[in-house]
Amino acid sequence: MLTVALPKGALLEDSIRLLQDVGLDFSAFNDPKNRALQIVDPTGQARGLLVRALDVPVYVAYGQAQMGIVGYDVLREKKPNVADLADLKFGYCRLSVAVKSDSGYQRSLDLPAHARVASKFVQCALHHFHELDLPVEIVPLYGSVELGPITGMSEAIVDLVSTGRTLRENGLVEVDLLFESTAHLIANPLSYRLNQGNLADYCQAIREKLAVKTSELMNS
Amino acid sequence: MLTVALPKGALLEDSIRLLQDVGLDFSAFNDPKNRALQIVDPTGQARGLLVRALDVPVYVAYGQAQMGIVGYDVLREKKPNVADLADLKFGYCRLSVAVKSDSGYQRSLDLPAHARVASKFVQCALHHFHELDLPVEIVPLYGSVELGPITGMSEAIVDLVSTGRTLRENGLVEVDLLFESTAHLIANPLSYRLNQGNLADYCQAIREKLAVKTSELMNS
Known part of the structure; x- marks a missing residue:
């Protein structure tokens, strides 16, 4: 069967x-x-x-x-x-890099050297920043990744976005797209x-x- | 603060x-x-x-x-x-090894060589079987670990047990205790x-x- x-x-x-x-x-x-x-x-x-x-x-x-x-x-x-x-x-969504909207960062490459990036998608995030030759520290989280930048633990997040509502509600903005899903x-x-x-x-x-x-x- | x-x-x-x-x-x-x-x-x-x-x-x-x-x-x-x-x-619970109640296994060491063990606690499970010198294959799952033995994917599971109700409902029985939590x-x-x-x-x-x-x- x-x-x-x-x-x-x-x-x-x-x-x-x-x-x-x-x-x-x-x-x-x-x-x-x-x-x-x-x-x-x-x-x-x-x-x-x-x-x-x-x-x-x-x-x-x-x-x-x-x-x-x-x-x-x-x-x-x-x-x-x-x-x-x-x-x-x-089930459309996209895996994106997001930062605080008042941070001034416009794209991944604007992040400071050895920035911290919180994500549930550790491998995808590592691959993205490796391709850019930008060494970052990935902080692996299991939920509410948007808390990373809010608490100051990380400069950016790599997370799934569908409507963008969670990002907006938390004062975050997308700056790069890894892939659509x-x-x-x-x-x-x-x-x-x-x-x-x-x-x-x-x-x-x-x-x-x-x-x-x-x-x-x-x-x- | x-x-x-x-x-x-x-x-x-x-x-x-x-x-x-x-x-x-x-x-x-x-x-x-x-x-x-x-x-x-x-x-x-x-x-x-x-x-x-x-x-x-x-x-x-x-x-x-x-x-x-x-x-x-x-x-x-x-x-x-x-x-x-x-x-x-x-918040008492315990991390236990469980098997199907009709399997005949009475303890971890009864499992067949290179048995499959499904778990969310990959490191704890590896450590337990390593200490016993029993090489097993850990199947990492994120939820409903009890489906492992039910579907035949694994001979055993390593999972948190509090009342034991989920195990009983799924025809599983505890055979070893890793630690209490x-x-x-x-x-x-x-x-x-x-x-x-x-x-x-x-x-x-x-x-x-x-x-x-x-x-x-x-x-x-």
Whole structure:
């Protein structure tokens, strides 16, 4: 049986809708009273696993799920051993460098030598500043990264931005963009090769749905 | 001004109560409508920072908060550069090895060679199995670690247990205890040495309150 790993949080609703479009119904995960982390689709064709976004590629890499949906930001930060099959075009956000709006810094290169940068995306942040030949100290945080500059712990942050509301509310402003992120369809490489649980057929059906949506958008 | 880092989540209520006992009122963080991550105590003596439990020692190590409250489990896993000043005796839990109850494993050493162990506490888990000379593969997860054995991804987990309800509900059983954990009072080492913001006086007052409570318990 095909097992699909779905991410808790912001990407869940659109993920469930996409899988419904190809005949897999995991809408029970939408029920706020649901406590189960594993459910079988009513047709009995597939099992859904509801896990943290960061854990989706772990289940897929280990082959416990053959397919999964996860943000591109997680793929960039964790570099898991999974096949990245399609950009699903929902869940848009971007990983950006932000500073206090009254700091005067206009771009990453304006930061002082050996500045402190708070981030949940340690690898992506290191890579960005390394490419600029700007040595900085990354302060790894797990939440509320915007507190870094507010408390004076760091000159900048590298964080996900979607509407920009959190930045504005905290007097911060974006000065550089590392990359844009959307939800991606991923698969276990070996499962994909062996077409376990008709994985390739589901992937193909998802790609076709996406192509239809894209052409509808272009013609509208 | 003294800045105190408080942990979101299970330890927050008791942390606020303890600080009230020594004259610092951060009860505004208890208000579910509160969105502020920084508040000043009504007496104007101290500032409270509300952050993720894992971030408390980061703010304290960097000196952005001089004092903080955090679980001993976080200190063991992250080994931050902070002074561990007192066991606050609340927030009890333990870090344990658990396996499926029908697996037949009675202790860590029964696990098969190169077993997989899922955990959020990668360093603690590695240390435990290293001490036993039992090479295992740690699968790092961020949430719902109990899914590891259920999906067959891992033979065991290393996870925090408080009541044991989650384990029982998922057909898992504890087989080894790594350590017990409670909330600890921590301080920035330099701030403590320099007695910034009367840090040492607050620590002394907290220790005295704890001593009174302990003797009350012993005499009751």
